[in-house]
Structures are given as C-alpha cells and as structure tokens.
Amino acid sequence: MGLNEALSELNLVEQQVRGLESRLDGARRMVRAQEIKADQLTQQHHELTSQLKHTQAQAANIENDVKGAEQRIATLREQMNSVKTNKEYSAMLVEVNTLKTDKGKLEEQALELLGQVDQFQSEIDELDKVLADQSKVKAHAEKELADRTAEVGERLAELKLERAEKAKPVPPEVLDIFERMAENFDGEAMAPVVEQDRRRMEYICGGCYMTIPVEMVNRLITQDKLTRCTSCQRILYIEQELKAEMGT
Numbered sequence: 001m002g003l004n005e006a007l008s009e010l011n012l013v014e015q016q017v018r019g020l021e022s023r024l025d026g027a028r029r030m031v032r033a034q035e036i037k038a039d040q041l042t043q044q045h046h047e048l049t050s051q052l053k054h055t056q057a058q059a060a061n062i063e064n065d066v067k068g069a070e071q072r073i074a075t076l077r078e079q080m081n082s083v084k085t086n087k088e089y090s091a092m093l094v095e096v097n098t099l100k101t102d103k104g105k106l107e108e109q110a111l112e113l114l115g116q117v118d119q120f121q122s123e124i125d126e127l128d129k130v131l132a133d134q135s136k137v138k139a140h141a142e143k144e145l146a147d148r149t150a151e152v153g154e155r156l157a158e159l160k161l162e163r164a165e166k167a168k169p170v171p172p173e174v175l176d177i178f179e180r181m182a183e184n185f186d187g188e189a190m191a192p193v194v195e196q197d198r199r200r201m202e203y204i205c206g207g208c209y210m211t212i213p214v215e216m217v218n219r220l221i222t223q224d225k226l227t228r229c230t231s232c233q234r235i236l237y238i239e240q241e242l243k244a245e246m247g248t
C-alpha cells in the first residue's frame with residue numbers, strides 16, 4: 001500500500017474516532033458544567049447558613065443584654081422604695097433612666113438583626129429549591145453521559161484499535177505530522193485538492209481555499225509522497241474521481 005492510500009485510510013478512521021469522541025465530550029462537558037454549578041450553589045448555601053447562625057448568635061447576645069437591663073431596673077426600683085435620702089433616690093433614678101434608654105437601643109438592634117435572620121432564612125429556603133432543581137439537571141446530564149458511553153464506548157474502542165492498525169504502515173515522521181494536523185484542525189488532518197478551473201489548471205486546497213500550484217497537484221498524482229498545503233499545512237490528497245479525470 002502506498003503512503004497516500006495509507007494516510008487516506010488512517011484519516012477515515014481518525015474522523016470516525018473524533019466524531020464519536022466529540023459526542024462523549026459534549027456530554028462530559030455538560031456534566032462538568034453542572035458539577036461546577038452545583039458546587040457554587042452549595043458554597044453559597046454554606047455562606048448563607050453561616051451568616052444566619054452568626055446573626056442569630058448576635059441577636060441572642062443582645063436579647064440577653066436586654067434581660068440584664070430589665071433585671072437591673074427591677075432591682076433598682078425595689079431599692080428605690082427603701083432609700084433614706086433624696087440624693088440616693090435621684091442617683092438611682094438617673095441609672096434607671098439610662099438603663100431604659102440603653103434597653104430601647106438594644107431592642108431596636110435585636111429587631112433589626114431578627115429581620116436579617118428572616119431575610120437569610122428566606123434566601124436559604126429559595127436556594128434549597130434551586131439546589132434541588134440543579135441536582136435533577138445534574139443527574140440528567142450524568143445519565144446522558146452514561147447512556148452515550150454505553151452506546152458508543154464499545155465502537156470507540158474498536159475504532160481506536162483500527163486506528164492503531166491503520167497507523168502502522170505510516171512512517172513515524174509522517175504520522176507525527178498527521179497527528180499534529182489532526183490536533184490543529186479538529187480531526188481534519190487532510191484536505192482534498194479542489195479543481196477550480198480545469199482549462200486554466202487552477203486548483204485550491206479544500207481546507208483553506210488557497211491556490212495550489214499545478215506542479216504540486218501533478219506530483220501528488222505521479223509520486224507517492226507526502227504533500228502539504230503551503231498555506232494551512234494540511235496533508236493534501238486527490239479524490240479518485242478527480243485523479244481519474246486528470247489522468248485522461
């Protein structure tokens with residue numbers, strides 16, 4: 001088998017392998033995207049929960065302070081009933097009034113914090129729903145990937161073996177070029193020569209549409225050598241039909 005024939009056969013299998021792999025890749029990307037989204041939502045949930053707990057603790061502290069102030073006021077009021085001097089009585093009254101003012105401020109703060117707690121809680125409830133939906137989407141993507149893997153996995157393994165077999169007659173340095181081009185052009189390592197105008201002998205690369213000198217086309221027909229497009233570097237080949245027509 002000649003080099004160009006071997007390359008064409010390899011190319012055919014390469015494209016089948018890539019075709020199947022791209023179907024799996026799409027499903028894999030989808031699963032990955034859903035995983036990332038789920039992680040972000042879970043992270044958000046953790047943050048909100050910790051803010052909620054922190055705010056609840058702050059509110060509880062302030063409520064304790066309010067209770068402390070109430071107790072102190074009650075104690076002072078009792079003592080005020082049995083004081084002996086006006087001076088003592090006024091001092092206690094001043095303290096009671098100060099405590100009342102402080103207690104009012106603390107109650108306002110507690111109320112504000114409890115409002116925040118409610119807000120966090122409703123955000124968490126909302127996020128719980130989003131997470132539940134997200135988990136369904138993720139499960140769906142995972143099933144899709146499993147189905148596709150089951151569907152094409154075996155065929156893909158066969159094709160990979162076939163590709164290895166088809167690569168054998170290709171010299172390593174040419175195989176290296178083939179693989180690099182396949183990487184660069186998403187599996188399209190080879191490009192056909194396309195006839196633009198036979199009378200004028202104008203030909204272009206079917207990959208990048210740049211002109212191919214007629215000498216290069218002739219060499220492809222007459223010699224079994226690696227020929228690459230000078231513009232895009234893809235490996236050129238001539239389809240049997242064109243080859244036959246040009247031979248006549």
Ligand SMILES: [Zn+2]
Binds near residue numbers: 209
């Ligand atoms: Zn080209």
